Amino acid sequence: MNVFARWRPLAATKAEAEEIDRRTDSDSRSLTSVSIKRKASAADRPWTSPAAFHTIFDPDDDNDKLYTDVVAPSVPRVLQGENCSFFAYGHSGSGKTHTVIGYDFQESKNLGLCLRAAKQLFDTLNSQKGCQELGIGLSLFELRRKTGFDLLNNRTQCYVREGPDGKVHIRGDTELMEGGKVRVRPIVQQPCWNFESFQQKLVKALEQRATGSSSVHDQSSRTHAFLQLEIVNQSLMDTRHALFDRQSELVPVGKLATDVMMEEDLKSVIRGLDGAWVLNRDYQKDQTRIDTIEAEKARCEARVSAAEEEIEAIIKSRSTPCLGAKMVFVDLAGAEYYEADGFRSQASKQTLQERQEGRQINSDLLALKEVMRAWSQSRKRIPFRSSTLTMVLREHFMSTGKGNSTIIVTLSPAAEHFAATLNSLKYASLVGAVKT
Numbered sequence: 001m002n003v004f005a006r007w008r009p010l011a012a013t014k015a016e017a018e019e020i021d022r023r024t025d026s027d028s029r030s031l032t033s034v035s036i037k038r039k040a041s042a043a044d045r046p047w048t049s050p051a052a053f054h055t056i057f058d059p060d061d062d063n064d065k066l067y068t069d070v071v072a073p074s075v076p077r078v079l080q081g082e083n084c085s086f087f088a089y090g091h092s093g094s095g096k097t098h099t100v101i102g103y104d105f106q107e108s109k110n111l112g113l114c115l116r117a118a119k120q121l122f123d124t125l126n127s128q129k130g131c132q133e134l135g136i137g138l139s140l141f142e143l144r145r146k147t148g149f150d151l152l153n154n155r156t157q158c159y160v161r162e163g164p165d166g167k168v169h170i171r172g173d174t175e176l177m178e179g180g181k182v183r184v185r186p187i188v189q190q191p192c193w194n195f196e197s198f199q200q201k202l203v204k205a206l207e208q209r210a211t212g213s214s215s216v217h218d219q220s221s222r223t224h225a226f227l228q229l230e231i232v233n234q235s236l237m238d239t240r241h242a243l244f245d246r247q248s249e250l251v252p253v254g255k256l257a258t259d260v261m262m263e264e265d266l267k268s269v270i271r272g273l274d275g276a277w278v279l280n281r282d283y284q285k286d287q288t289r290i291d292t293i294e295a296e297k298a299r300c301e302a303r304v305s306a307a308e309e310e311i312e313a314i315i316k317s318r319s320t321p322c323l324g325a326k327m328v329f330v331d332l333a334g335a336e337y338y339e340a341d342g343f344r345s346q347a348s349k350q351t352l353q354e355r356q357e358g359r360q361i362n363s364d365l366l367a368l369k370e371v372m373r374a375w376s377q378s379r380k381r382i383p384f385r386s387s388t389l390t391m392v393l394r395e396h397f398m399s400t401g402k403g404n405s406t407i408i409v410t411l412s413p414a415a416e417h418f419a420a421t422l423n424s425l426k427y428a429s430l431v432g433a434v435k436t
């Protein structure tokens with residue numbers, strides 16, 4: 001994995017008056033290591049990371065510089081059909097949201113990485129022959145504990161489930177429609193055909209992002225936010241909708257088939273005098289009933305498979321290689337360090353629920369680190385199931401080339417955040433220094 005680090009500027013507050021003493025060293029393999037110590041005093045021993053970082057950005061480097069060095073080199077690969085991902089990792093308040101999403105949506109130098117990427121994609125697609133009909137399908141959801149919230153669909157609650165095909169699906173509740181039809185909404189993907197509409201939809205959706213109290217500040221994003229940009233055309237969008245309709249048809253039929261089977265199984269046994277279950281000789285299993293519903297289920301499954309194949313065919317027969325390519329940006333929830341100095345005062349303001357949430361975030365991040373390490377080393381067993389966060393990311397890791405994943409660790413230079421900064425650097429250097 002490519003690992004970058006970014007120091008944010010000191011905040012103009014009393015608490016951030018003192019700065020961490022830090023030094024950057026490049027080694028012969030062009031990867032960089034960093035040494036930090038709490039104070040400039042000679043008595044304080046520095047901690048030095050392994051050579052694990054591509055670049056360490058200074059507080060003066062703006063989002064534009066980061067985009068040019070970190071994300072822009074991946075755009076030609078996306079245009080060739082490859083998937084890429086970018087994760088922002090760091091303790092609460094270190095600058096993840098500023099980096100990935102940004103807080104200023106007007107000034108181009110301050111745009112978050114995802115918006116800048118969308119801008120470059122649109123500029124390139126508009127200037128290339130045969131690409132004018134392409135757009136970006138935007139999905140945006142946040143993950144809080146084990147539940148997703150679709151920010152492009154009024155924060156509809158979604159659930160992360162592994163399907164019988166072994167794939168992980170994120171879907172809302174089953175909705176009852178007019179005429180008794182049901183629908184199971186997947187995460188919404190909004191097609192955007194120009195940058196302005198992409199920006200508008202993103203900014204509106206971000207208004208729904210949840211904030212809460214972290215051990216550092218009160219306006220912390222206590223969720224992992226996933227932004228996916230997929231290159232789409234109208235025909236791909238239409239076929240996806242057809243697939244969702246067919247999946248919705250399958251849900252009640254599949255449930256009915258299970259119910260019928262269970263009912264018939266239950267009727268065909270009775271409890272004997274000794275309490276044990278024995279065959280009910282007075283009941284003959286209604287095999288015709290079972291076969292009828294199983295045949296209906298098989299028909300629905302075949303319709304789902306046909307729609308899936310149609311999507312595959314559209315992507316395979318693409319006249320432009322980038323159709324279906326994805327860029328994923330993840331603004332991870334901030335790691336929490338309760339015992340670290342500097343965090344105690346704010347941490348004591350947190351509710352029990354917020355502290356439990358903080359522990360859940362830490363365990364998600366630990367699981368992610370293990371997945372990244374196992375995946376980078378091409379290990380046979382990758383522990384995707386160890387958390388909901390890694391389950392959600394499974395499909396993405398499986399479809400992304402090794403060189404196409406990037407982690408950006410964001411760091412506070414304030415001495416009072418020393419312990420948290422040290423932890424973030426240790427985390428990132430463990431991922432970055434993996435021998436493949």
Ligand SMILES: Nc1ncnc2c1ncn2[C@@H]1O[C@H](COP(=O)(O)OP(=O)(O)OP(=O)(O)O)[C@@H](O)[C@H]1O
Nearest residue numbers: 008009092093094095096097098214220221333334
């Ligand atoms: N590189 C930077 N340049 C200027 N300001 C920054 C930078 N990084 C962060 N900030 C500012 O610091 C504050 C905290 O940043 P941000 O909200 O991005 O942190 P975070 O890591 O996402 O926190 P949390 O995990 O708690 O949501 C914001 O006011 C942000 O504008």
